[in-house]
Amino acid sequence: MRAFIAHNPKRRLALRQFTVLAAGAALACIAHGEGPAVIRVHARKFTFTPDKITLKRGVPVVFELTGQDILMGFSIPDFNVRADVVPGQTVRLALTPDKTGTFDFLCDIFCGSGHETMNGTLTVT
Structure with missing residues (x-):
């Protein structure tokens, strides 16, 4: 052949x-930058960096989540997406926001005293 x-x-x-x-x-x-935009989110005890994220409705993104110290969760309840964030590993989480507004994201795995402050805001325009 x-x-x-x-x-x-x-x-x-x-x-x-x-x-x-x-x-x-x-x-x-x-x-032309086709493909989903990548948003890197770093998690360490009681904080996400960045803690304010702005997206456009209908535009796909991929969150690259990394953890520093202990097992945490990353959840955006209004979009029904979540992932475990394992220390030293990068987790990819895809999202195409289908509604506009301001939404909370949070750690949904108890990570110690101060856990209740581990959150952020997702704004979709």
């Missing part, structure tokens, strides 16, 4: 054209 492709000039030309088109499409996607 390999010899057939290598010695057939029409197939080689078609393969070359396909490769150029595929590379061009990949570069166009990268150049």
Whole structure:
């Protein structure tokens, strides 16, 4: 089969054209920033950084959650999304907000005295 492709000039030309088109499409996607935006959220005892996040309705994002010290949770109840945040690991959580407004996100795993202050605000415009 390999010899057939290598010695057939029409197939080689078609393969070359396909490769150029595929590379061009990949570069166009990268150049235009297609794909979900990544929002990095760092969790450590009693705080999320950042604790105020603004998104656009209908635009997909991926939260990259990292934890520093103990097991925590990251939950946005109004969008029914949550994840465990394990120390030293990065967890990816996808969200496409389908409504506008101001919503809370919070740690939903008890992490000690001060846990009740571990929250933030998500604004969707």
